[in-house]
Amino acid sequence: MQKEKNAPTMADVAREAGVALGTVSRVVNGQQVGEEFRIKVEEAIRKLGYQYNSSGRTLRTGNTNTIAFIIPNTINPYFALLVHHINRALEKRNCKMLLCFSEYDTNREIEYIQMARQNQVDGIIALTYNPNLTIPADVPFVTIDRFFSTSVPCIASDNFGGGWLAAHKLKEFGCANVAFMRVASSLTNEPSKRKDGFVSACVELGMPFEIMALEDGQPFSEIETFLRSHLKEGKFAFEGLFIGTDSLAWEVIRLLRSMNIRVPEDVQVIGFDGIRMFGDQEPIVSTIVQPVQEIAEACVSTVLSKHLSNVPSLICLPVQYAYGGTTKE
Amino acid sequence: MQKEKNAPTMADVAREAGVALGTVSRVVNGQQVGEEFRIKVEEAIRKLGYQYNSSGRTLRTGNTNTIAFIIPNTINPYFALLVHHINRALEKRNCKMLLCFSEYDTNREIEYIQMARQNQVDGIIALTYNPNLTIPADVPFVTIDRFFSTSVPCIASDNFGGGWLAAHKLKEFGCANVAFMRVASSLTNEPSKRKDGFVSACVELGMPFEIMALEDGQPFSEIETFLRSHLKEGKFAFEGLFIGTDSLAWEVIRLLRSMNIRVPEDVQVIGFDGIRMFGDQEPIVSTIVQPVQEIAEACVSTVLSKHLSNVPSLICLPVQYAYGGTTKE
DNA sequence: TTGTATGCGTTATCAG
DNA sequence: CTGATAACGCATACAA
Numbered sequence: 001m002q003k004e005k006n007a008p009t010m011a012d013v014a015r016e017a018g019v020a021l022g023t024v025s026r027v028v029n030g031q032q033v034g035e036e037f038r039i040k041v042e043e044a045i046r047k048l049g050y051q052y053n054s055s056g057r058t059l060r061t062g063n064t065n066t067i068a069f070i071i072p073n074t075i076n077p078y079f080a081l082l083v084h085h086i087n088r089a090l091e092k093r094n095c096k097m098l099l100c101f102s103e104y105d106t107n108r109e110i111e112y113i114q115m116a117r118q119n120q121v122d123g124i125i126a127l128t129y130n131p132n133l134t135i136p137a138d139v140p141f142v143t144i145d146r147f148f149s150t151s152v153p154c155i156a157s158d159n160f161g162g163g164w165l166a167a168h169k170l171k172e173f174g175c176a177n178v179a180f181m182r183v184a185s186s187l188t189n190e191p192s193k194r195k196d197g198f199v200s201a202c203v204e205l206g207m208p209f210e211i212m213a214l215e216d217g218q219p220f221s222e223i224e225t226f227l228r229s230h231l232k233e234g235k236f237a238f239e240g241l242f243i244g245t246d247s248l249a250w251e252v253i254r255l256l257r258s259m260n261i262r263v264p265e266d267v268q269v270i271g272f273d274g275i276r277m278f279g280d281q282e283p284i285v286s287t288i289v290q291p292v293q294e295i296a297e298a299c300v301s302t303v304l305s306k307h308l309s310n311v312p313s314l315i316c317l318p319v320q321y322a323y324g325g326t327t328k329e
Numbered sequence: 330m331q332k333e334k335n336a337p338t339m340a341d342v343a344r345e346a347g348v349a350l351g352t353v354s355r356v357v358n359g360q361q362v363g364e365e366f367r368i369k370v371e372e373a374i375r376k377l378g379y380q381y382n383s384s385g386r387t388l389r390t391g392n393t394n395t396i397a398f399i400i401p402n403t404i405n406p407y408f409a410l411l412v413h414h415i416n417r418a419l420e421k422r423n424c425k426m427l428l429c430f431s432e433y434d435t436n437r438e439i440e441y442i443q444m445a446r447q448n449q450v451d452g453i454i455a456l457t458y459n460p461n462l463t464i465p466a467d468v469p470f471v472t473i474d475r476f477f478s479t480s481v482p483c484i485a486s487d488n489f490g491g492g493w494l495a496a497h498k499l500k501e502f503g504c505a506n507v508a509f510m511r512v513a514s515s516l517t518n519e520p521s522k523r524k525d526g527f528v529s530a531c532v533e534l535g536m537p538f539e540i541m542a543l544e545d546g547q548p549f550s551e552i553e554t555f556l557r558s559h560l561k562e563g564k565f566a567f568e569g570l571f572i573g574t575d576s577l578a579w580e581v582i583r584l585l586r587s588m589n590i591r592v593p594e595d596v597q598v599i600g601f602d603g604i605r606m607f608g609d610q611e612p613i614v615s616t617i618v619q620p621v622q623e624i625a626e627a628c629v630s631t632v633l634s635k636h637l638s639n640v641p642s643l644i645c646l647p648v649q650y651a652y653g654g655t656t657k658e
Numbered sequence: 659t660t661g662t663a664t665g666c667g668t669t670a671t672c673a674g
Numbered sequence: 675c676t677g678a679t680a681a682c683g684c685a686t687a688c689a690a
Binding site (some may be wrong): 007051052053054055056058059064073074075076077080081083084087088091096097098099101114115117118119120138247250251277278279280281284 | 336380381382383384385387388393402403404405406409410412413416417420425426427428430443444446447448449467576579580606607608609610613
């Protein structure tokens with residue numbers, strides 16, 4: 001397929017309209033221009049089908065109106081939702097999104113950061129699990145769910161509050177003893193606080209609890225092993241489970257049902273994230289919902305804000321509980 | 330937050346290395362350069378932390394190594410999967426993706442096409458339902474699931490074959506009478522052929538069938554009305570349903586179950602797309618799986634191909650049946 | 659207010 | 675094989 005060629009430039013428009021190049025530029029950028037000139041220019045633009053060339057502008061000004069967004073993938077519905085809202089928030093501000101999939105791979109993250117700088121992006125938003133990622137100092141950088149330093153703003157939900165809320169809900173729905181399950185990340189990040197909040201509330205409520213974390217490198221089958229080890233004569237040891245993500249919760253529920261443990265009759269389950277099938281239906285499990293739209297708004301407005309000094313280093317946004325069929329209400 | 334400033338340029342590197350500007354360019358682009366020169370340049374690059382500026386290159390060459398991808402959203406898991414594979418296919422070829430969400434809105438599609446051209450993209454891939462979209466002639470354009478003209482390549486799954494396969498599977502699994510349900514689009518596009526293939530196979534197999542299409546503007550509740558009207562004394566009129574998308578199938582199954590019709594015991598359901606929860610599990614319904622990765626590959630290799638004349642105007646890729654718990658196997 | 663001219667960082671063409 | 679230099683399209687400082 002052939003490439004666009006000989007697209008008209010401002011010089012062509014100027015010649016056609018019989019005005020100077022600078023005047024065309026001023027018309028295109030909506031600056032003050034005499035009425036008669038503006039009309040001539042606008043006519044010439046229409047006649048030639050002129051479209052302005054952003055690489056010229058970028059080269060001259062250094063601005064691209066583009067933000068790079070680094071995320072593991074869009075397969076996970078939570079990430080997909082985040083991509084969606086980040087894009088909407090950028091669009092509102094006339095910004096474009098350069099989307100980068102890290103696939104949880106450190107090298108790709110590094111390459112993408114480099115690529116983003118080569119492309120003169122105006123800022124980078126990243127959701128990364130890489131423990132020793134080097135943050136470039138010369139381009140605005142904002143992270144999601146991961147604290148790097150006070151000079152790198154971090155946007156997250158109130159993970160601690162979410163864990164706390166989950167414990168209270170399970171108690172409210174009649175659970176006498178509970179457990180927390182998660183796939184552990186080797187690094188301490190914001191989501192780690194889900195456990196902390198849960199434990200804190202269990203202690204406060206005097207509710208017995210147990211913790212199960214699948215460490216890096218442990219096979220996924222350990223989850224099933226854990227579940228089976230708490231199954232005595234067909235009866236499950238816990239009345240409630242709080243699970244680190246909806247994704248894991250979904251998997252655990254499948255395992256429980258295959259073991260003839262009914263959800264929510266025998267055990268109630270609360271997940272975390274707020275995944276909805278096809279984006280608009282009831283959550284797939286009862287869950288703590290992250291305020292994705294607000295997170296996206298905060299990321300974008302922070303990364304585009306002009307003065308680093310006024311930006312908080314951690315922004316925590318409130319979560320909510322939502323019913324998704326795996327609790328008794 | 331402050332913006333990057335005074336980043337070193339090729340001229341800085343040249344000065345540092347004591348060579349000419351052109352030599353630096355040749356080193357950066359991996360062209361033939363004398364060993365001693367290359368070393369001096371590479372050292373200077375490292376010393377200054379030089380990163381090449383793509384807007385300069387774009388201005389000079391007209392190439393951006395960027396493809397715009399226009400899609401309704403990433404909320405729908407099928408679209409999310411498509412985004413993922415398109416990006417991977419582009420990445421393999423050292424291309425970036427400029428992602429544009431149309432939200433099914435014609436005006437946004439038009440704006441995005443314009444924006445893409447302003448950004449000098451090397452091509453556009455679009456999945457659009459807009460009946461009278463104007464395709465720019467001067468930039469390579471490829472569509473998914475929607476035929477525009479022989480000069481605009483269209484990539485799609487074998488929708489006819491998928492419908493045909495669904496009918497055969499339902500027959501094989503013991504259905505004596507079936508129905509096809511879909512949300513109709515006002516325009517004839519590739520997915521319309523799902524019905525054609527299904528009908529064709531039903532006739533061929535001598536299997537009685539009925540068609541239900543929710544037209545544009547009809548409320549979604551018509552779906553439920555249709556189901557209830559085929560319910561006589563607790564017994565459902567059809568033994569098998571083929572439904573245009575997994576998304577709709579999921580919704581229909583929910584309605585059926587709320588009417589105490591069991592799936593797959595009372596009625597078997599086959600959807601279309603191949604949505605998997607969290608991308609990696611069993612399909613959420615028994616379904617005809619679209620070859621998303623192959624579609625993405627075909628889109629990218631077509632849009633990047635140099636000679637339009639050699640490109641087919643329609644590429645149909647084979648589909649497969651997959652079990653997802655809503656059929657009797 | 660409008661015209662003119664310069665330079666942003668790069669590649670490509672020439673001449674050496 | 676390398677060095678010098680001219681574009682690429684645009685915004686802007688400066689001159690008119």
